Amino acid sequence: MTIPMIAGLLVASVFIGALISKYGHWKPYLILGGALLIAGSFTLSTIHYDTNFVIVSLYMFLLGAGVGMTMQNLVLIVQNTCKPSEIGVASSGVTFFRSLGGTIGVAVMGAALATSVTGLIKDRLPELGKAIASLGDKAQYWQG
Incomplete structure (x- = not known):
């Protein structure tokens, strides 16, 4: 049941990683990822036992896309701001x-x-x- 979230994480991290590599801008994607994390968390808080799985999958995809846009980019930011020896x-x-x-x-x-x-x-x-x-x-x- 978590495959949509993992798919969102995979698609977002690969696609956004390619955009960051191409253009060198990371901040808009990090902000968008945070917004998607908040939206995905909020929408998942509204589900019930009888919520259609397609809707739940969409909500989980949003959450996964937010995670994919933020987690690896935070590592990238930290690595770019420290000395190579660190x-x-x-x-x-x-x-x-x-x-x-x-x-x-x-x-x-x-x-x-x-x-x-x-x-x-x-x-x-x-x-x-x-x-x-x-x-x-x-x-x-x-x-x-």
Whole structure:
């Protein structure tokens, strides 16, 4: 299901990389990539369980294109602003902080998900109990 996002990342990074190599301007593409990241994240926040997969794929493509326009270009900017003898350190620094940011983001989003799921289960506990009780013998583990 994440193929549209990976396709957006691939197409954007290759196409925008070629444009940067040809014209030497990176800033407009970085700004456009940030806008696409925001648009893709916002549109993905509006989906529901019954949202058409074509729409979800489009939203994921937008997010992937934003990632493709920003991630590699940030490495390029860092490598162009440091001394040639420090390119390895600069590149590893970008990679480290990208990984650190991803870890923190996953932890925060996981905590938010756990909090909201706990609240939703508490609100609907009687309905869940009835649904499990209607399973008959298969509901033997319910301690409601």
